[in-house]
Amino acid sequence: MTSPFQHGGKCRIGILGAAGIAKKNARAIILGGCSLAAVASRSLEKSQSWCEEVLPPLLGSESDRVTRYGSYDELLEDASVDAVYVPLPTSLHLEWVLKCIEKGKHVLLEKPCALQLSDLETMASAAQTAGLVLMDGVMFMHHDRLVDVDRTLRGAYSQFGHVTRVTTGFSFSGGKEFFASNIRASKSGDPLGCLGDLGWYCIRIGCFAFGFDRWPHSVRCRCGAQTADGVPLDASAEVFWEREGEEPGSAVTSPSSGSAAQTGGGGVPQPPLCLSFHCSFLHPFRQWVEICGSSGKTLTIPDFVISKSSSPGAAVYSLKTHGTSGPLVDYDCRVVESEETVQAGFCVQEAKMFERFASLIAHKMAFGGGGWGPSPVHSHSHVATVSQGNAGPSLSSGLPSSSPHASATLGASSTGVGGVTPGGLPTSQMQVAMGAPDFWPRVSLLTQAIVDRCAESAKKGGVTVPLGPRASWMDARKGEKEE
Amino acid sequence: MTSPFQHGGKCRIGILGAAGIAKKNARAIILGGCSLAAVASRSLEKSQSWCEEVLPPLLGSESDRVTRYGSYDELLEDASVDAVYVPLPTSLHLEWVLKCIEKGKHVLLEKPCALQLSDLETMASAAQTAGLVLMDGVMFMHHDRLVDVDRTLRGAYSQFGHVTRVTTGFSFSGGKEFFASNIRASKSGDPLGCLGDLGWYCIRIGCFAFGFDRWPHSVRCRCGAQTADGVPLDASAEVFWEREGEEPGSAVTSPSSGSAAQTGGGGVPQPPLCLSFHCSFLHPFRQWVEICGSSGKTLTIPDFVISKSSSPGAAVYSLKTHGTSGPLVDYDCRVVESEETVQAGFCVQEAKMFERFASLIAHKMAFGGGGWGPSPVHSHSHVATVSQGNAGPSLSSGLPSSSPHASATLGASSTGVGGVTPGGLPTSQMQVAMGAPDFWPRVSLLTQAIVDRCAESAKKGGVTVPLGPRASWMDARKGEKEE
Known part of the structure; x- marks a missing residue:
């Protein structure tokens, strides 16, 4: 499979905001087989100084190939950037994620994703319409x-x-x-x-x-x-x-009212x-x-x-x-x-995160924006109903070559093709689910829905707060509208 | 020090109720250097059958020396019994603990001690007045x-x-x-x-x-x-x-209302x-x-x-x-x-429990019923104010000789004399506190007070329930009345 990325190369990622956590993830971007394309801060001085501190140990003489921008908007105008990593404060997420999407950039968004669920629904809907990947930064x-x-x-x-x-x-x-x-x-x-x-x-x-x-x-x-x-x-x-x-x-x-226990078998x-x-x-x-x-x-x-x-x-x-x-x-x-x-083996989870992010982007590029993978069904009652061969692309597909650094550090990918790992174990339902681009906004939305209700309960002195009816995006499938 | 127990021998313990947990503790009584004197059940058949199952592996040919009673009252009339272990259902605790105390028996009571705090206050007060030890069965x-x-x-x-x-x-x-x-x-x-x-x-x-x-x-x-x-x-x-x-x-x-955080140093x-x-x-x-x-x-x-x-x-x-x-x-x-x-070393905690129980009884016998040890103060702010030499008798005093079984299994006692353990470490505040007979009803009362309020909160759907003012028994000292 030829790389769908520009010039047949790597996925080119820009960082929006020179935050502390971005230092760790600049390294992970490179270890994950992606290219660190650009860094933007609110001033050119800040992005310059961040790059001078962070890049030389990672990239050596290649450090200068990373473009430094003095504003977020400039980075988003850079057509060579495929995707953006957003470690901005939460209060800025809605504005800048929508701008990223408007400019056609895939987004890896630090958590918490949004100030409130409705904001994240707006982002997820915009990403889906534009055929872009939206994934949160939960590295584990x-x-x-x-x-x-x-x-x-x-x-x-x-x-x-x-x-x-x-x-x-x-x-x-x-x-x-x-x-x-x-x-x-x-x-x-x-x-x-x-x-x-x-x-x-x-x-x-x-x-x-x-x-x-x-x-x-x-x-x-x-x-x-x-x-x-x-x-x-x-x-x-x-x-x-x-x-x-x-x-x-x-x-x-x-x-909270101490319900009578349901009686199961026996x-x-x-x-x-x-x-x-x-x-x-x-x-x-x-x-x-x-x-x-x-x-x-x-x-x-x-x-x-x-x-x-x-x-x-x-x-x-x-x-x-x-x-x-x-x-x-x-x-x-x-x-x-x-x-x-x-x-459970050695693994640099942050690098795996960017590797998977790039893989999902490659999937979107190859199969089009409207493509939905299988739904993230993997509770034990449904094990028999989901075909294990129905995964999206395997984790490493779409990446023509790992960087030497990544392959040396990460070793062989744990995910093979055909639903069976190299070790002979069947692909887990989790692996199947994670190969589908729509899985990621969905788990973010679910997490945000629960965080929101926790904040509400805390404000109300710890009372029980219902989540309400199951959200429609929990069951969105290919071709369905989310709202 | 001569043993204060009858005939200069061991502390003689009776078991009130042939419960399952009593099997484990029959062994612990013997390992702890005490003598298993008698077992009572609601019928002679029950106590006979319990003894035939439990005793031979523990006592061999000595098994017959354990008296079997067909009623709890008969055991309490046995003047050769110094103390009673009570593993009865909680609903029977108040009645039988008061009867034990009336008959001059020290009591080791299985948890939970009582149906409600006021019952345990009644038991603790009766034990104090009678100069008897009351300890709960929390072996850890x-x-x-x-x-x-x-x-x-x-x-x-x-x-x-x-x-x-x-x-x-x-x-x-x-x-x-x-x-x-x-x-x-x-x-x-x-x-x-x-x-x-x-x-x-x-x-x-x-x-x-x-x-x-x-x-x-x-x-x-x-x-x-x-x-x-x-x-x-x-x-x-x-x-x-x-x-x-x-x-x-x-x-x-x-x-529960999410109070503003207090600010400490810095x-x-x-x-x-x-x-x-x-x-x-x-x-x-x-x-x-x-x-x-x-x-x-x-x-x-x-x-x-x-x-x-x-x-x-x-x-x-x-x-x-x-x-x-x-x-x-x-x-x-x-x-x-x-x-x-x-x-932290090898230890049979159940045996240690009976060893300490007997030691506290010996203390009561030697120093009289009104004797109170130091208060169980050991929070870090008070470390400097409690003399470490002020402990009650050391754990092993009052026990003229461990049984061969106990000494072989337990090894040397960790508690020496003079506030310093054989290993040279200073006696911990915990050790000091545990050497005082009044420590034990107090920790039981504190535990019961919290259990009671938890049950109340659960019944009210999980609302916050205050414990009210600090109970007077938390600070009772020698010579003070508890109520």
């Missing part, structure tokens, strides 16, 4: 480990049962400088505060665990601390999903499906998630956001197993359980 | 590891800062038989359900972490599932403490002090706790309730460290942190 989505975890949770050979509960904590301790100047704790920059910045990841991993095709029914969120002007700095929340097959309006839809009550998360700028750095299943297993990822596999050594997760009945301890007071630590 | 309190963790959190050389947040999950998956017959999910046996059975431990470890001398101001609890007659089967809750030095009525006392906002717990009969077996500190550290115990150290191998906890400012990841996307796994 692209770690090979997540595909491995997906297979463990609901692959063909899974013994996990269905996911019953997700507990997660993501926090760091913002120092004096952070609270004095960082946009993430500022009303004008990012009024969703820790909910948008950290809760976004917690909600995303919860949606992953319960299934991206599923719509939660309500949230409860308590704000533990906020700035004087109301930006959340510490928040804990619970998000509730229906059990499969249950209709809205059944007893379980009112979790007279055993069923637990509510709940994501419980804590996100905070006021606690030590933590980034763990624990996923409970219905067959006595728990799966834990100690570092789900910023994988330590970026250091030498493989990314891991652990799986504990108990029986669903029988003693927890034997007669000698020994705990009866088995624990397995799974090595 | 007696694991050497907890003293080690206490030292890490607030010992003389601690770098943990103050505890800012505790997150814990304790659950197991009750099978068909459990829900059909177990008293722990029954309105008549244990109407507090998972809150009393599992939440008791979660609340206890939270009180331990924040300091047993501190009074929380409010709780929020959501019941995720309950039986048709309202017994909680799944619950999540948050318990809030004041930051030290803050008065009730300040902004932070209304966590312009950095302060987080709310919160215990977040999940307890459930409807999820896989989990028993972890994570404690966050103000200096960038987190301490995690993977098995805080039923220590795996009961299997060969040492009990562990882990300590992660980050700076409170500076980058979380370095330029190469590597996570900047250190993690240390601490080996």
